[in-house]
Amino acid sequence: MPDDQSPEAQPERTQAEREILAAAAALFSELGFEGASLDAVAKRMGATKGRVYHYFRSKTALFCAVYQDAMDRLEARIAAAAAPHAEPAARLSAMAAAHVAALIEDRAAHRVGFIGIDAAARAAARADDHAALEALRRRQVSYEARFEAAIAAAAPAEAAPDGTAVKTFLLSLNGVLFFRAERQGARGGQKDALARRIARQALFGVLASATHTEETTKD
Amino acid sequence: MPDDQSPEAQPERTQAEREILAAAAALFSELGFEGASLDAVAKRMGATKGRVYHYFRSKTALFCAVYQDAMDRLEARIAAAAAPHAEPAARLSAMAAAHVAALIEDRAAHRVGFIGIDAAARAAARADDHAALEALRRRQVSYEARFEAAIAAAAPAEAAPDGTAVKTFLLSLNGVLFFRAERQGARGGQKDALARRIARQALFGVLASATHTEETTKD
DNA sequence: ATTGCGTCATACCGCCGCGTATGTATAGCT
């Protein structure tokens, strides 16, 4: 079995590859996986489809490359943000803020993965494309598991949030991907402040809701 | 000018229409607007495309009908849930729980509107389709404004949540649409309990986060 | 019986988009 699907070893991208990936991320983000045609991706770079197919086997492979690079950068940032904190609550807070900040920058690539991965899986014909998409899904799951563990560590031991609460928490963080890109041109400090505000709101939700659970059952 | 686009007066749907709408809601929800073909919708009912086009002008019109009916039911439930409560906090809590409960049932139709409305707008060619989609968007906005007002009424007056907090709150509620349909076959009581838990988590997030705002700015 | 209308099914057109096959220009190597 060839190990050409090694999910970690992506030594470097060519400038030509990065240009294609940037155009693909932008168009996949705007129009979705099915809505964005490879001709449109190529035209965005002033090129034609032959160039895209020279570097990527299929539309699905291009999709996977976009999201895989985004996950590389995201995981690096999360690891860097979580490392200096030993206190569980501070760790979780830093992770959440770093997660949202990473989504704000790199917005296009993360919209791609969050919204279009199902569509890509349906359109995939080749077996290796399916395998690459499945690897990406597993990577999403393991990434979310890291947050689940951080939440469990930060929450009071007698009232750990359940799976639904964790999913709701993560969706609150990922909600920035759906915000209209109107105020996209904010300063770096603005973005960090926005990320921290969203992270705090989501954190209050999980922790507080789990603390005194099943109290106000009646309206 | 004919007033056949009256957004409120939908006297009744035929049985044949309801069957088409149900099939369309299911397929649009599973495959998205672009991924679901009208042939597939028809085949799901054991019919052909001619039947669909006999009752709906276009694919976009079918899409709009699905979501419009769902919004009719949703707004009716919200109004019924909010009516008996005069206390702002209780009102908001009841509205949020009713919203999530309505999304859990009617899941397919609401996934359609939440996920596929942009794709439908891009694919729309006819002018009346664009007008119908625009009306649906305005309806979404006015619906969310109702929650925004309810939040402002329930929050302490000196710290009203801003637009970002409100959007994050609504996305937390709408997160159920993204949950995998694995545990879909839950009892009615289970669904209500799930809806209340999600609503409580989202509520704790907005209100608590807004109350002592900008406190833990540093990690 | 005939006419007309509602209710579909069937057949077909046109377009678009993925993928491929082929040509071409440039750079590097010998």
Add this chain to the structure above:
DNA sequence: AGCTATACATACGCGGCGGTATGACGCAAT
């Protein structure tokens, strides 16, 4: 100078899908 590999552009095949045109079948009214 030739030979080869890289890096594209161009052109085409082919299937799928939205939309339309046409026809068939039943039923109700006359």
